[in-house]
Amino acid sequence: MAIYNPASSKAEEFINHEEILETLEYADQNKTNEALIDSLIEKAKLRKGLTHREASVLLACQIPEKNEEIYALAEQIKKDFYGNRIVMFAPLYLSNYCVNGCVYCPYHAKNKHIPRKKLTQEEIRQEVIALQDMGHKRLALETGEDPINNPIEYVLESIKTIYSIKHKNGAIRRVNVNIAATTVENYRKLKEAGIGTYILFQETYHKESYEKLHPTGPKHNYAYHTEAMDRAMQGGIDDVGIGVLFGLELYRYEFAGLLMHAEHLEAVFGVGPHTISVPRIRRADDIDPDVFDNGIDDDTFAKLVACIRIAVPYTGMIISTRESQKCRERVLHLGVSQISGGSRTSVGGYVEPEEEDSSQFEVSDTRTLDEVVKWLMELGYIPSFCTACYREGRTGDRFMSLCKSGQIQNCCHPNALMTLKEYLEDYARPETKAVGDALILKEIENIPKEKVRQIVIERLEKIANGERDFRF
Ligand code: SF4
Ligand code: SF4
Secondary structure (H helix, E strand, O other): OOOOOOOOOOHHHHOOHHHHHHHHHHHHHOOOOHHHHHHHHHHHHOOOOOOHHHHHHHHHOOOHHHHHHHHHHHHHHHHHHHOOEEEEEEEEEEEOOOOOOOOOOOOOOOOOOOOOOEOOHHHHHHHHHHHHHHOOOEEEEEEOOOOOOOOHHHHHHHHHHHHHOOOOOOOOOEEEEEOOOOOHHHHHHHHHOOOOOEEOOOEOOOHHHHHHHOOOOHHHOHHHHHOHHHHHHHOOOOOEEEEEOEOOOOHHHHHHHHHHHHHHHHHHHOOOOOEEEOOEOOOEOOEOHHHOOOOOOHHHHHHHHHHHHHHOOOOEEEEOOOOOHHHHHHHHHHOOOEEEOOOOOOOOOOOOOOOHHHOOOOOOOOOOHHHHHHHHHHOOOEEEOOOHHHHOOOOHHHHHHHHHOOOOHHHHHHHHHHHHHHHHHHOOOHHHHHHHHHHHHHHHOOOOOHHHHHHHHHHHHHHHOOOOOOOO
């Protein structure tokens, strides 16, 4: 039997099944233990996070008043660390060829009727121009796993193409990459190609379920997949994004696993994950979400987001257009710091109208980016197209130490205002621009340092006069 050890390099030791089972039992035994729950809430208020065991108790907590306190604390931590900024991004699907057999994804190799497509470099150019014309600056690349159709060279060439395209005032300034688990050598190549975050979802931390859900293909190997972030970090990538697909296994199991994964990366590399994504399983071509019986309702989902926010305050949290407008609105308060907008989840979907049956999942929030931007601003959020940290080399532990010192706030807020201004000048509809310009005027006042405020005012004027790409 594997022994739990967060600093181990072996998947079954740092994501230890017995430790998770004990954690769940402990959480269950203490779900109405008011004294313990109070002490954990007090500890969480120190904003230094909680362990997987501690956070699991809060997730299991069944005292309504305490749950209200948990929500309020999550909201407060969200405000303190992320202010009212929401970072925007879009996925870009390069290829849906895939040799794996993931039973929850329509791109699985046995699906013979879904149209397969791999973008040429010229098609990538067209997609990127379409994304730039929407106003996007930050992309997440997605491909299936297929060594023949989507080798690493193809991904590297595509990244180069994406960074090279400058259409009108557009530019993709940060390319995050979500490709299958690979070798240290390939991660090194991705790092050299200038990627932002390397994202890989665990899907489920439960090994037995994992193997059943991934019956064929290289992804079947649980250890190779679970240890991917270690190899990515060995390859020099210091911003990694983790996540699970909620609905495949018991959400409380996954929650403990996610936090153990974060603790592992912190223990071995001194820096936890840059982001955590919280996708829930959705309908797609030959996928019926109802056959997975661990689906979670919106209330549970909100609790989950709140508890992640409290447990890892420095980790960005991402939500996609899988979720409806209503659900996204709720979890934005509780901890989500990055959202996608105007997404297409099929290969070539930004240029060609989406063929429903070739999407990886059904999009629930189908609004345009501009509609999402306006909606966010009307809710009092600042949509941010900032990519400054990556471009200033503030990644990995440099980024985390800046976060932990609280100084990052002095960069994020002005950068959000300046990148929003660029968006409003170049891409917004007049009604969106009007809302945005008023918001910026109001938010300038919230820049605490007089000197920074003056610089921002000058730069905003320069942006209105056609200059671009300022950052702190
Ligand atoms: S989830 Fe990824 S690896 Fe699995 S079938 Fe879909 S594209 Fe392939
Ligand atoms: S300054 Fe850094 S942390 Fe802040 S929004 Fe920009 S990229 Fe993100």
